[in-house]
Amino acid sequence: MEPDVKAKYQMRARILKAMAHPTRLFLIDELARGERCVCELTAMVGADTSTVSKHLSVLREAGIVSDEKRGLMVFYSLRVPCVTNVFKCVEGVLEANAAATLSAIR
Amino acid sequence: MEPDVKAKYQMRARILKAMAHPTRLFLIDELARGERCVCELTAMVGADTSTVSKHLSVLREAGIVSDEKRGLMVFYSLRVPCVTNVFKCVEGVLEANAAATLSAIR
DNA sequence: TGTGTATTTGGCAGTATAGCCAATCACCGC
């Protein structure tokens, strides 16, 4: 693989890696519904504030979400709407897997 | 997060995690063009055969690719075509990032 | 049966990631 091609796939992988975590997928899904502050998200996730904050910063550094400080609170929102399309595909894989398992049993 | 909701996101994350690696993205992209044997892919990637084989098994276990042995060689192919749609979204994020960087400079 | 080729598996060392706690920073109201 040539260096420039490799760089291209590294950039793509960086984005996907940022998404590839259960908590971060949940955060994306929730932010697809509208902006949320860290406190709300922390309550939903049920983990330490610092943990959620770090997950959000991973998503921010990947350019998937953006943050905006208003008073004491920081509000996060989805920056790229199509991210939810990724979910459709992922669920397509899951369905295909389920179908394959089903036909294997039969 | 309730256990069943958590499980849902863990499954999704498993699929994305399988994709989130430069070499594996390259393999997916190449397999989108048609089936390839391990030897071909190894030559293209330029890594050890064992390394490529392990990457392929990660994709297989996630249900993204399927393998078929014919003679000495094993041919891999994309099992779910929509995976390439994910790329479009990822590139959308990359473009948005680039645009943001650009406007920051100006 | 034996040799050679294609692929997988086991094992190891280096690196990265996750999640908690503690400490710090940023901002508001008093």
Added chain:
DNA sequence: GCGGTGATTGGCTATACTGCCAAATACACA
């Protein structure tokens, strides 16, 4: 300015991933 609240950062340990080498497996053909 001061205390209080929301969020981020630093640091630590446990866990997972990567990529190579070496060994094992699977198959074809002589």
